[in-house]
Amino acid sequence: MRRLSWAPRLSHDGNREVKWTPTHIPEIAQATLQHLGLSVGAVAIGLALALLVGVPSARRPRVYAIALTACNFVFVIPSLALFALLIPYVGLGTKPALIGLTLYCLLILLRNVVTGLRTVSEDVLDAADGMGLHPIQRLLAVELPLALPLIVSGIRIALVTTIGIATVAAFIDAGGLGTIILSGIDQNYTEKILVGGGLTAFLAIACDLALSRAEKSLTPWR
Amino acid sequence: MFTVAFDWILAHPTLFNRALERHLTMCAIAIGLGLTIGLGLALSIVNSRRLAAVAVNGVNALRTVPSLAILALMMPLLGIGIWPAVVALTILAIPPILLNSYVGLRDVDPTVLDAAVGMGMTRGQILRKTRLPLAAPAIFAGARTATVQVLAGATLAPFIGGGGLGDFIAQGIGMMDSARMLVGAIPIALLALTAEFSLGSLEKLLFTPRVGK
Secondary structure, rough: OOOOOOOOOOOOOOOOOOHHHHHHHHHHHHHHHHHHHHHHHHHHHHHHHHHHHHHHHHHHHHHHHHHHHHHHHHHOOHHHHHHHHHHHHHHHOHHHHHHHHHHHHHOOOOOOOEHHHHOOOHHHHHHHHHHOOHHHHHHHHHHHHHHHOOOOOOHHHHHHHHHHHHHHHHOOOOOOHHHHHHHHHOOOOOOOOHHHHHHHHHHHHHHHHHHHHHHHHHOOOO | OHHHHHHHHOHHHHHHHHHHHHHHHHHHHHHHHEEEEEEHHHHHHHOHHHHHHHHHHHHHHHHHHHHHHHHHHHHHHHOHHHHHHHHHHHHHHHHHHHHHHHHHHOOOOHHHHHHHHOOOOOOHHHHHHHHHHHHHHHHHHHHHHHHHHHHHHHHHHHHHHHOOOHHHHHHHHOOOOOOHHHHHHHHHHHHHHHHHHHHHHHHHHHHHHOOOO
Protein backbone atom coordinates (compact mmCIF):
# COMPACT_ATOMS: atom_id res chain seq x y z
CA MET A 1 0.00 0.00 0.00
CA ARG A 2 1.16 3.49 -0.80
CA ARG A 3 2.16 5.29 2.36
CA LEU A 4 1.80 9.03 2.77
CA SER A 5 3.73 11.14 5.18
CA TRP A 6 0.76 11.73 7.49
CA ALA A 7 -0.42 8.14 7.43
CA PRO A 8 -0.19 6.36 10.78
CA ARG A 9 3.11 4.73 11.57
CA LEU A 10 3.03 1.48 13.45
CA SER A 11 5.52 1.17 16.24
CA HIS A 12 6.11 -1.69 18.61
CA ASP A 13 4.71 -0.11 21.70
CA GLY A 14 3.06 -3.21 23.17
CA ASN A 15 1.74 -2.54 26.66
CA ARG A 16 2.86 0.93 27.43
CA GLU A 17 1.89 2.02 30.91
CA VAL A 18 -0.11 5.13 31.57
CA LYS A 19 2.70 7.62 31.74
CA TRP A 20 1.96 10.36 29.30
CA THR A 21 -1.09 11.77 31.08
CA PRO A 22 0.38 12.60 34.53
CA THR A 23 3.26 14.55 33.01
CA HIS A 24 1.14 16.52 30.56
CA ILE A 25 -1.71 17.83 32.70
CA PRO A 26 -1.24 21.51 31.70
CA GLU A 27 -1.23 20.58 28.03
CA ILE A 28 -4.38 18.48 28.45
CA ALA A 29 -6.10 21.22 30.44
CA GLN A 30 -5.26 23.76 27.78
CA ALA A 31 -6.61 21.53 25.00
CA THR A 32 -9.80 20.93 27.01
CA LEU A 33 -10.33 24.65 27.58
CA GLN A 34 -9.63 25.38 23.93
CA HIS A 35 -12.12 22.69 22.94
CA LEU A 36 -14.78 24.04 25.26
CA GLY A 37 -14.12 27.60 24.13
CA LEU A 38 -14.43 26.67 20.48
CA SER A 39 -17.67 24.75 21.05
CA VAL A 40 -19.30 27.31 23.34
CA GLY A 41 -18.21 30.15 21.05
CA ALA A 42 -19.71 28.45 18.02
CA VAL A 43 -22.99 27.72 19.81
CA ALA A 44 -23.17 31.31 21.14
CA ILE A 45 -22.71 32.82 17.69
CA GLY A 46 -25.10 30.22 16.29
CA LEU A 47 -27.72 31.13 18.88
CA ALA A 48 -27.45 34.83 18.05
CA LEU A 49 -27.91 34.03 14.36
CA ALA A 50 -30.74 31.58 15.04
CA LEU A 51 -32.60 34.22 17.07
CA LEU A 52 -31.97 36.82 14.39
CA VAL A 53 -33.42 34.52 11.71
CA GLY A 54 -35.86 32.61 13.89
CA VAL A 55 -37.79 35.49 15.46
CA PRO A 56 -38.93 37.05 12.18
CA SER A 57 -39.53 33.68 10.48
CA ALA A 58 -41.47 31.96 13.29
CA ARG A 59 -44.81 33.25 12.01
CA ARG A 60 -43.82 33.16 8.34
CA PRO A 61 -43.82 29.49 7.28
CA ARG A 62 -42.37 30.12 3.83
CA VAL A 63 -39.37 32.14 5.07
CA TYR A 64 -38.82 29.50 7.73
CA ALA A 65 -38.91 26.69 5.18
CA ILE A 66 -36.24 28.40 3.09
CA ALA A 67 -34.02 29.09 6.12
CA LEU A 68 -34.42 25.52 7.36
CA THR A 69 -33.54 24.02 3.97
CA ALA A 70 -30.43 26.19 3.78
CA CYS A 71 -29.34 25.11 7.27
CA ASN A 72 -30.02 21.46 6.53
CA PHE A 73 -27.93 21.74 3.37
CA VAL A 74 -24.92 22.78 5.44
CA PHE A 75 -25.66 20.29 8.20
CA VAL A 76 -25.44 17.34 5.80
CA ILE A 77 -21.95 18.23 4.48
CA PRO A 78 -19.33 16.21 6.41
CA SER A 79 -17.34 18.38 8.81
CA LEU A 80 -13.92 17.82 7.31
CA ALA A 81 -15.24 18.61 3.83
CA LEU A 82 -16.92 21.78 5.10
CA PHE A 83 -13.71 22.91 6.77
CA ALA A 84 -11.79 22.15 3.57
CA LEU A 85 -14.28 24.21 1.58
CA LEU A 86 -13.76 27.17 3.96
CA ILE A 87 -9.95 27.05 4.08
CA PRO A 88 -9.38 28.62 0.62
CA TYR A 89 -11.36 31.67 1.77
CA VAL A 90 -10.37 32.13 5.41
CA GLY A 91 -7.16 30.10 5.78
CA LEU A 92 -6.28 27.58 8.48
CA GLY A 93 -6.81 27.89 12.22
CA THR A 94 -9.59 28.94 14.54
CA LYS A 95 -11.47 31.02 11.96
CA PRO A 96 -12.66 28.24 9.62
CA ALA A 97 -13.28 25.98 12.61
CA LEU A 98 -15.48 28.54 14.33
CA ILE A 99 -17.37 29.34 11.13
CA GLY A 100 -17.87 25.65 10.32
CA LEU A 101 -19.04 24.72 13.80
CA THR A 102 -21.40 27.72 13.91
CA LEU A 103 -22.92 26.64 10.61
CA TYR A 104 -23.41 23.13 12.01
CA CYS A 105 -25.33 24.10 15.10
CA LEU A 106 -27.50 26.57 13.19
CA LEU A 107 -29.98 23.89 12.06
CA ILE A 108 -30.60 22.56 15.57
CA LEU A 109 -30.83 26.03 17.14
CA LEU A 110 -33.07 27.51 14.47
CA ARG A 111 -35.46 24.57 14.65
CA ASN A 112 -35.78 24.84 18.42
CA VAL A 113 -36.08 28.64 18.50
CA VAL A 114 -38.90 28.55 15.95
CA THR A 115 -40.66 25.55 17.51
CA GLY A 116 -40.41 27.29 20.88
CA LEU A 117 -41.86 30.54 19.59
CA ARG A 118 -44.63 28.63 17.85
CA THR A 119 -45.73 26.96 21.05
CA VAL A 120 -46.83 30.36 22.36
CA SER A 121 -50.57 30.28 21.77
CA GLU A 122 -52.48 32.93 19.86
CA ASP A 123 -54.55 33.69 22.98
CA VAL A 124 -51.44 34.65 24.92
CA LEU A 125 -50.31 36.89 22.07
CA ASP A 126 -53.78 38.47 21.91
CA ALA A 127 -53.71 39.11 25.63
CA ALA A 128 -50.28 40.72 25.34
CA ASP A 129 -51.47 42.92 22.49
CA GLY A 130 -54.58 43.77 24.50
CA MET A 131 -52.41 44.92 27.37
CA GLY A 132 -50.89 47.39 24.96
CA LEU A 133 -47.46 45.77 24.73
CA HIS A 134 -45.21 46.99 21.95
CA PRO A 135 -44.20 44.08 19.63
CA ILE A 136 -40.64 44.23 21.02
CA GLN A 137 -41.95 44.23 24.60
CA ARG A 138 -44.20 41.34 23.69
CA LEU A 139 -41.24 39.43 22.27
CA LEU A 140 -38.98 40.05 25.26
CA ALA A 141 -41.52 39.75 28.07
CA VAL A 142 -43.89 37.10 26.71
CA GLU A 143 -42.72 35.12 23.71
CA LEU A 144 -39.05 34.48 24.48
CA PRO A 145 -39.61 33.51 28.15
CA LEU A 146 -42.28 31.03 27.06
CA ALA A 147 -40.02 29.64 24.34
CA LEU A 148 -37.02 29.44 26.67
CA PRO A 149 -37.28 25.74 27.66
CA LEU A 150 -37.18 24.65 24.02
CA ILE A 151 -34.40 27.12 23.24
CA VAL A 152 -32.33 25.74 26.12
CA SER A 153 -32.95 22.22 24.88
CA GLY A 154 -31.72 23.36 21.45
CA ILE A 155 -28.58 24.80 23.04
CA ARG A 156 -28.01 21.49 24.81
CA ILE A 157 -28.29 19.36 21.67
CA ALA A 158 -26.23 21.87 19.66
CA LEU A 159 -23.47 21.97 22.26
CA VAL A 160 -23.24 18.17 22.54
CA THR A 161 -23.10 17.84 18.75
CA THR A 162 -20.55 20.63 18.41
CA ILE A 163 -18.24 19.19 21.08
CA GLY A 164 -18.08 15.96 19.09
CA ILE A 165 -17.46 17.64 15.74
CA ALA A 166 -14.90 20.05 17.21
CA THR A 167 -12.38 17.17 17.44
CA VAL A 168 -12.12 17.33 13.66
CA ALA A 169 -11.03 20.98 13.94
CA ALA A 170 -7.59 19.72 15.03
CA PHE A 171 -6.89 18.78 11.41
CA ILE A 172 -7.11 22.40 10.38
CA ASP A 173 -4.89 23.65 13.22
CA ALA A 174 -7.67 24.94 15.43
CA GLY A 175 -6.48 23.04 18.52
CA GLY A 176 -8.72 21.37 21.05
CA LEU A 177 -8.88 17.78 22.20
CA GLY A 178 -8.66 16.51 18.63
CA THR A 179 -5.00 17.50 18.71
CA ILE A 180 -4.35 14.87 21.38
CA ILE A 181 -6.25 12.19 19.43
CA LEU A 182 -4.37 13.16 16.29
CA SER A 183 -0.95 12.92 17.88
CA GLY A 184 -2.04 9.61 19.40
CA ILE A 185 -2.77 8.36 15.87
CA ASP A 186 0.53 9.68 14.53
CA GLN A 187 2.61 8.13 17.30
CA ASN A 188 0.43 5.02 17.64
CA TYR A 189 0.00 5.98 21.29
CA THR A 190 -3.27 4.48 22.51
CA GLU A 191 -3.26 6.36 25.79
CA LYS A 192 -3.43 9.71 24.02
CA ILE A 193 -6.35 8.54 21.87
CA LEU A 194 -8.18 7.38 24.99
CA VAL A 195 -7.48 10.61 26.89
CA GLY A 196 -8.56 12.83 23.96
CA GLY A 197 -11.65 10.79 23.13
CA GLY A 198 -12.59 10.21 26.75
CA LEU A 199 -12.34 13.86 27.71
CA THR A 200 -14.43 14.84 24.68
CA ALA A 201 -17.13 12.37 25.70
CA PHE A 202 -16.89 13.60 29.29
CA LEU A 203 -17.30 17.23 28.20
CA ALA A 204 -20.32 16.30 26.10
CA ILE A 205 -21.96 14.37 28.93
CA ALA A 206 -21.23 17.11 31.48
CA CYS A 207 -22.77 19.80 29.25
CA ASP A 208 -25.72 17.54 28.53
CA LEU A 209 -26.42 16.99 32.23
CA ALA A 210 -25.93 20.64 33.22
CA LEU A 211 -28.24 21.92 30.51
CA SER A 212 -30.90 19.23 31.11
CA ARG A 213 -30.97 20.40 34.70
CA ALA A 214 -31.36 24.00 33.54
CA GLU A 215 -34.16 22.87 31.23
CA LYS A 216 -35.97 21.15 34.09
CA SER A 217 -35.67 24.13 36.40
CA LEU A 218 -37.22 26.28 33.66
CA THR A 219 -40.27 24.03 33.49
CA PRO A 220 -41.05 23.30 37.15
CA TRP A 221 -44.67 22.48 36.31
CA ARG A 222 -43.70 19.41 34.30
CA MET B 1 -9.55 27.01 -7.96
CA PHE B 2 -12.58 24.88 -8.79
CA THR B 3 -11.33 24.44 -12.33
CA VAL B 4 -7.89 23.47 -11.04
CA ALA B 5 -9.51 20.82 -8.89
CA PHE B 6 -11.61 19.59 -11.80
CA ASP B 7 -8.57 19.48 -14.08
CA TRP B 8 -6.71 17.44 -11.49
CA ILE B 9 -9.52 14.87 -11.45
CA LEU B 10 -9.47 14.71 -15.26
CA ALA B 11 -5.69 14.29 -15.24
CA HIS B 12 -5.72 11.55 -12.59
CA PRO B 13 -8.86 9.51 -13.26
CA THR B 14 -7.50 6.25 -11.85
CA LEU B 15 -6.44 7.81 -8.54
CA PHE B 16 -9.78 9.55 -8.19
CA ASN B 17 -11.86 6.55 -9.17
CA ARG B 18 -9.96 4.28 -6.82
CA ALA B 19 -10.57 6.66 -3.91
CA LEU B 20 -14.24 7.05 -4.82
CA GLU B 21 -14.70 3.32 -5.14
CA ARG B 22 -13.05 2.71 -1.80
CA HIS B 23 -15.13 5.44 -0.15
CA LEU B 24 -18.38 3.97 -1.46
CA THR B 25 -17.40 0.37 -0.64
CA MET B 26 -16.53 1.31 2.93
CA CYS B 27 -19.79 3.15 3.41
CA ALA B 28 -21.95 0.48 1.77
CA ILE B 29 -20.49 -2.34 3.87
CA ALA B 30 -20.75 -0.29 7.05
CA ILE B 31 -24.37 0.69 6.40
CA GLY B 32 -25.28 -2.91 5.52
CA LEU B 33 -23.65 -4.26 8.65
CA GLY B 34 -25.05 -1.44 10.78
CA LEU B 35 -28.56 -2.14 9.51
CA THR B 36 -28.26 -5.87 10.20
CA ILE B 37 -26.79 -5.46 13.67
CA GLY B 38 -28.94 -2.46 14.66
CA LEU B 39 -32.19 -4.05 13.55
CA GLY B 40 -31.21 -7.40 15.06
CA LEU B 41 -30.44 -5.78 18.40
CA ALA B 42 -33.66 -3.75 18.29
CA LEU B 43 -35.68 -6.92 17.69
CA SER B 44 -33.99 -8.71 20.56
CA ILE B 45 -34.50 -5.90 23.09
CA VAL B 46 -38.00 -4.78 22.18
CA ASN B 47 -39.72 -7.29 24.46
CA SER B 48 -37.62 -6.69 27.54
CA ARG B 49 -37.78 -3.37 29.27
CA ARG B 50 -34.57 -3.97 31.21
CA LEU B 51 -32.49 -4.99 28.20
CA ALA B 52 -33.91 -2.03 26.32
CA ALA B 53 -32.87 0.41 29.03
CA VAL B 54 -29.35 -1.03 29.04
CA ALA B 55 -29.07 -0.88 25.26
CA VAL B 56 -30.52 2.62 24.91
CA ASN B 57 -28.28 4.05 27.62
CA GLY B 58 -25.26 2.25 26.22
CA VAL B 59 -25.90 3.55 22.75
CA ASN B 60 -26.47 7.09 24.03
CA ALA B 61 -23.14 6.98 25.86
CA LEU B 62 -21.49 5.67 22.70
CA ARG B 63 -22.90 8.62 20.79
CA THR B 64 -20.96 11.12 22.89
CA VAL B 65 -17.65 9.56 21.83
CA PRO B 66 -16.54 11.58 18.81
CA SER B 67 -16.32 9.69 15.53
CA LEU B 68 -12.65 10.63 15.26
CA ALA B 69 -11.90 8.85 18.54
CA ILE B 70 -13.83 5.75 17.45
CA LEU B 71 -11.83 5.62 14.23
CA ALA B 72 -8.58 6.31 16.07
CA LEU B 73 -9.23 3.52 18.58
CA MET B 74 -9.55 0.97 15.78
CA MET B 75 -5.87 1.43 15.00
CA PRO B 76 -4.39 -0.09 18.15
CA LEU B 77 -7.10 -2.77 18.08
CA LEU B 78 -7.18 -3.75 14.42
CA GLY B 79 -4.25 -2.02 12.73
CA ILE B 80 -4.56 0.14 9.63
CA GLY B 81 -6.33 -0.32 6.33
CA ILE B 82 -9.90 -0.53 5.11
CA TRP B 83 -11.30 -3.02 7.64
CA PRO B 84 -10.62 -1.03 10.81
CA ALA B 85 -12.36 1.88 9.08
CA VAL B 86 -15.31 -0.33 8.14
CA VAL B 87 -15.65 -1.54 11.74
CA ALA B 88 -15.52 2.04 13.05
CA LEU B 89 -18.13 3.20 10.53
CA THR B 90 -20.37 0.28 11.47
CA ILE B 91 -20.14 1.37 15.10
CA LEU B 92 -21.17 4.87 13.96
CA ALA B 93 -24.10 3.47 11.98
CA ILE B 94 -25.59 1.34 14.75
CA PRO B 95 -26.91 3.99 17.23
CA PRO B 96 -29.39 5.81 14.97
CA ILE B 97 -30.64 2.54 13.43
CA LEU B 98 -30.97 0.78 16.78
CA LEU B 99 -32.72 3.68 18.53
CA ASN B 100 -35.14 4.39 15.68
CA SER B 101 -35.98 0.73 15.10
CA TYR B 102 -36.50 0.17 18.80
CA VAL B 103 -38.84 3.12 19.18
CA GLY B 104 -40.66 2.19 15.98
CA LEU B 105 -41.15 -1.42 17.04
CA ARG B 106 -42.09 -0.50 20.60
CA ASP B 107 -44.65 2.12 19.70
CA VAL B 108 -46.75 -0.08 17.45
CA ASP B 109 -50.35 0.43 18.57
CA PRO B 110 -51.07 -2.37 21.10
CA THR B 111 -54.65 -2.72 19.82
CA VAL B 112 -53.20 -3.68 16.43
CA LEU B 113 -51.08 -6.34 18.09
CA ASP B 114 -54.14 -7.53 20.02
CA ALA B 115 -56.05 -7.80 16.77
CA ALA B 116 -53.19 -9.77 15.22
CA VAL B 117 -53.14 -12.16 18.18
CA GLY B 118 -56.92 -12.44 17.96
CA MET B 119 -56.64 -13.42 14.31
CA GLY B 120 -54.50 -16.33 15.40
CA MET B 121 -51.17 -15.07 14.04
CA THR B 122 -48.03 -16.65 15.40
CA ARG B 123 -45.25 -14.54 16.91
CA GLY B 124 -43.24 -14.71 13.69
CA GLN B 125 -46.24 -13.67 11.63
CA ILE B 126 -47.01 -10.78 13.95
CA LEU B 127 -43.43 -9.62 13.58
CA ARG B 128 -43.31 -9.94 9.81
CA LYS B 129 -46.84 -8.83 8.96
CA THR B 130 -47.64 -6.16 11.53
CA ARG B 131 -44.71 -4.99 13.63
CA LEU B 132 -42.05 -4.60 10.96
CA PRO B 133 -44.30 -2.95 8.35
CA LEU B 134 -45.67 -0.53 10.95
CA ALA B 135 -42.18 0.28 12.20
CA ALA B 136 -40.75 0.62 8.68
CA PRO B 137 -40.93 4.44 8.51
CA ALA B 138 -38.98 4.80 11.75
CA ILE B 139 -36.42 2.20 10.67
CA PHE B 140 -35.97 3.97 7.35
CA ALA B 141 -35.49 7.32 9.08
CA GLY B 142 -32.81 5.72 11.25
CA ALA B 143 -31.06 4.27 8.22
CA ARG B 144 -31.12 7.69 6.57
CA THR B 145 -29.48 9.36 9.57
CA ALA B 146 -26.96 6.54 9.74
CA THR B 147 -26.10 6.93 6.06
CA VAL B 148 -25.32 10.62 6.44
CA GLN B 149 -23.23 9.91 9.54
CA VAL B 150 -21.31 7.10 7.89
CA LEU B 151 -20.56 9.28 4.85
CA ALA B 152 -19.27 11.97 7.22
CA GLY B 153 -17.22 9.47 9.23
CA ALA B 154 -15.71 7.95 6.09
CA THR B 155 -14.14 11.33 5.37
CA LEU B 156 -11.90 10.75 8.40
CA ALA B 157 -10.87 7.22 7.34
CA PRO B 158 -7.58 8.26 5.68
CA PHE B 159 -6.20 9.28 9.05
CA ILE B 160 -6.15 5.63 10.07
CA GLY B 161 -4.99 4.49 6.65
CA GLY B 162 -8.46 3.62 5.40
CA GLY B 163 -8.24 5.61 2.17
CA GLY B 164 -11.24 7.07 0.37
CA LEU B 165 -12.00 10.58 -0.80
CA GLY B 166 -10.81 12.09 2.49
CA ASP B 167 -7.30 11.22 1.26
CA PHE B 168 -7.36 14.24 -1.01
CA ILE B 169 -8.40 16.58 1.80
CA ALA B 170 -5.62 15.23 4.01
CA GLN B 171 -3.10 15.62 1.20
CA GLY B 172 -4.37 19.13 0.51
CA ILE B 173 -4.02 20.14 4.14
CA GLY B 174 -0.57 18.57 4.27
CA MET B 175 0.65 20.40 1.17
CA MET B 176 -1.45 23.53 1.78
CA ASP B 177 -2.93 22.98 -1.66
CA SER B 178 -6.50 24.28 -1.71
CA ALA B 179 -7.28 22.74 -5.08
CA ARG B 180 -6.35 19.29 -3.81
CA MET B 181 -8.59 19.80 -0.78
CA LEU B 182 -11.48 20.58 -3.10
CA VAL B 183 -10.83 17.39 -5.09
CA GLY B 184 -11.90 15.56 -1.96
CA ALA B 185 -14.29 18.03 -0.37
CA ILE B 186 -16.59 18.70 -3.33
CA PRO B 187 -17.39 15.05 -4.19
CA ILE B 188 -17.79 14.27 -0.49
CA ALA B 189 -20.23 17.14 -0.04
CA LEU B 190 -22.14 16.20 -3.19
CA LEU B 191 -22.31 12.57 -2.12
CA ALA B 192 -23.72 13.47 1.29
CA LEU B 193 -26.24 15.91 -0.16
CA THR B 194 -27.37 13.42 -2.82
CA ALA B 195 -27.78 10.70 -0.20
CA GLU B 196 -29.73 12.96 2.15
CA PHE B 197 -32.10 14.39 -0.43
CA SER B 198 -32.71 11.20 -2.42
CA LEU B 199 -33.36 9.21 0.76
CA GLY B 200 -35.58 12.06 1.99
CA SER B 201 -37.72 11.98 -1.14
CA LEU B 202 -37.79 8.19 -1.11
CA GLU B 203 -39.02 8.36 2.49
CA LYS B 204 -41.82 10.72 1.47
CA LEU B 205 -42.72 8.56 -1.50
CA LEU B 206 -42.86 5.34 0.51
CA PHE B 207 -44.36 6.44 3.77
CA THR B 208 -46.67 9.38 3.14
CA PRO B 209 -49.98 8.35 4.71
CA ARG B 210 -52.52 7.56 2.06
CA VAL B 211 -55.65 9.36 3.11
CA GLY B 212 -59.11 8.00 2.35
CA LYS B 213 -58.07 4.50 1.54
